[in-house]
Amino acid sequence: MQPAVEKFQRALSLDPKNTYVRTQWAQAEADEDLPDAIKRLGEAAALNDRDPFLHNDLGDLLMKKKEFASAEEEFKRALALHPRYPGLRSGLAHLLAQWGSVLGDAAKWSEAEDKYGQAEGFDPKSVEVYNLWGNTLFQRKDFEAAVKRYEQALRLQPDDKVLQENLKRAQDGARNAKNQ
Secondary structure (H helix, E strand, C coil): CHHHHHHHHHHHHHCCCCHHHHHHHHHHHCCCCHHHHHHHHHHHHHHCCCCHHHHHHHHHHHHHCCCHHHHHHHHHHHHHHCCCCHHHHHHHHHHHHHHHHHHHHCCCHHHHHHHHHHHHHHCCCCHHHHHHHHHHHHHCCCHHHHHHHHHHHHHHCCCCHHHHHHHHHHHHHHHHHHHC
């Protein structure tokens, strides 16, 4: 990465306000140094606060760091700047679904449900949202509700073997719960 860093530093010495260079540098170093990558993208966004894709990229990095509230702000800022771009809506839905999953893993059921509901509102055709929502409901042992979410996911992606297996497990759980 060192030769690339030197090129990025040189480019910024020639044009310190070049947000493209800052963005590329941040993306290149994200796997090695996430905090620096976030800092670099934050600097780029401060230089050009009207670029929705900078805010989207910053939201992606913040999500990787599990800074969900800050990531949500960045995704919403991106969406406010470019409301008709579908990728920004699905990015926000992805974030909210991931956040819901983390909350569900921590047994924060109502907070998780809220995040999944928001995610569904931003992308009602997201298989990921319904699958993760079903997983959380399954963890909570709300098998019938999990069945409904897995069925929603399967309507969107009917040949998915993982979804089919998740549905079967939830149906078995619902049957067993009724027999007890």
